[in-house]
Amino acid sequence: MIATTETKSRETKLPRLLTQLPGPKAKRVVEQDAKFMSPSFTRDYPLVAKRGHGAVVEDVDGNTFLDFAAGIAVCSTGHCHPKVVEAIQKQAAELIHMSGTDFYYESLPQLAEKLVNTVPGADPKKAFFTNSGTEAIEGAMKLARYATKRDKFIAFYGCFHGRTMGALSLTASKSTQRKGFGALLAGVEHIPYPNAYRCAHGHTTETCGAEILETLERQIFKRLFDPEEVAAIVIEPIQGEGGYVSAPKFFLQELQRICRQHGILFILDEVQSGMGRTGKWWASEHAGIEPDIITSAKGIASGMPLGAFVARASIMNTWKPGSHGTTFGGNPVCVAAALATMDLIETEYKENARRMGDYLLTKMADWTKKFKIVGDVRGRGLMIGVEIVRDQRTKEEAADLRNAIVDAAFHKGLLVLGAGANTVRLSPPLLIDEEQADFALRILEECIVEAQKKA
Numbered sequence: 001m002i003a004t005t006e007t008k009s010r011e012t013k014l015p016r017l018l019t020q021l022p023g024p025k026a027k028r029v030v031e032q033d034a035k036f037m038s039p040s041f042t043r044d045y046p047l048v049a050k051r052g053h054g055a056v057v058e059d060v061d062g063n064t065f066l067d068f069a070a071g072i073a074v075c076s077t078g079h080c081h082p083k084v085v086e087a088i089q090k091q092a093a094e095l096i097h098m099s100g101t102d103f104y105y106e107s108l109p110q111l112a113e114k115l116v117n118t119v120p121g122a123d124p125k126k127a128f129f130t131n132s133g134t135e136a137i138e139g140a141m142k143l144a145r146y147a148t149k150r151d152k153f154i155a156f157y158g159c160f161h162g163r164t165m166g167a168l169s170l171t172a173s174k175s176t177q178r179k180g181f182g183a184l185l186a187g188v189e190h191i192p193y194p195n196a197y198r199c200a201h202g203h204t205t206e207t208c209g210a211e212i213l214e215t216l217e218r219q220i221f222k223r224l225f226d227p228e229e230v231a232a233i234v235i236e237p238i239q240g241e242g243g244y245v246s247a248p249k250f251f252l253q254e255l256q257r258i259c260r261q262h263g264i265l266f267i268l269d270e271v272q273s274g275m276g277r278t279g280k281w282w283a284s285e286h287a288g289i290e291p292d293i294i295t296s297a298k299g300i301a302s303g304m305p306l307g308a309f310v311a312r313a314s315i316m317n318t319w320k321p322g323s324h325g326t327t328f329g330g331n332p333v334c335v336a337a338a339l340a341t342m343d344l345i346e347t348e349y350k351e352n353a354r355r356m357g358d359y360l361l362t363k364m365a366d367w368t369k370k371f372k373i374v375g376d377v378r379g380r381g382l383m384i385g386v387e388i389v390r391d392q393r394t395k396e397e398a399a400d401l402r403n404a405i406v407d408a409a410f411h412k413g414l415l416v417l418g419a420g421a422n423t424v425r426l427s428p429p430l431l432i433d434e435e436q437a438d439f440a441l442r443i444l445e446e447c448i449v450e451a452q453k454k455a
């Protein structure tokens, strides 16, 4: 009987709420968590997940939710895709760990080949696997220093690159993420990120950021860092944590030109925006740029902990055995999950992300007219941000209203996350269909109308 109910709820594509939220079992988990877990996490609402299938998550009380958060843009192929599960199970029964630092196993160079072949640019490339996004950034920074023999970095306000000390030195998203941790890496300078919606110079998406590039060349390079001391410029082509803001195409192209001119490495952080999420393997492909180093994690292994950085072979070949390593990075089980994930992204989900992203954005095109608290709807593929403002004219950020929308959506069975100060982020698994997209839009519209009444 229970099995029948469970099977049924797992198969459904849309949510079904059975209890008040949180339900009795969820409440107990939340209480235990408060007692024993680090309080540094930021839980927006009390979802206590039990199982997931496709784009649907079931909680411990049997409630099901439509997941437009995907574990922070991680479950690219949905929850527990049968092909990913099969790959994990098969590998776990054969070899769980070996450590690529010391020995070889077949799947490691196999995944490396598959991954480097997705990265734009004719030059040969090589990969290094990590356990997380922050470690991919950490490794990319170390490689940049090693290869260039320079030690300075330039990063952008609003960007998030992780929380380990090196990556945190680049992260400039929210001050709470840095507060209390003392001095970070020296030699990191931040400059503004081009945000067309809030462009200080009134530019459109085509031209926003021209003044930032001028500041880089005329101020930073003249008064702070000689460009010959700069190892790398690190940027997210689409800011994730910072609010789903896309850098204009010309801006990324100019940044690449500046890097090339001064022998500075151009590092693209695609931990969130990569792996098919925007309809191409990498968001930066939309801008026609070629990174020197690119980082990945999140969606690469459908939820198994894996990150990577890929560099031109001429850069990666500079460091010597022993200069960088890892015990777990590129673990066989994670690699098996990644191989299955990348197959699915290649054959189905990259295209579905493009198609469903267009579908959603077309339907949301009139939201700034329809809702006075929606300041901007933006994104590419299944990386969509809805910026919530107090007043469309002043663009005052309305964090409280955004939070109210995120919370109300949960209580109606839709999981979404915030990003930046006041943006609702839509980052569903790449397999959603039109019925699920329509459901999510209907719920979000209801929540926005409710929040509007409080404005």
Ligand SMILES: Cc1ncc(COP(=O)(O)O)c(C=O)c1O
Residues within 6 Å of the ligand: 072, 132, 133, 134, 135, 137, 160, 161, 162, 163, 236, 240, 241, 269, 270, 271, 272, 273, 297, 298
């Ligand atoms: C663009 C970007 N870089 C790096 C990271 C850090 O990844 P992780 O949390 O796996 O360390 C994140 C995580 O949100 C991210 O979005």
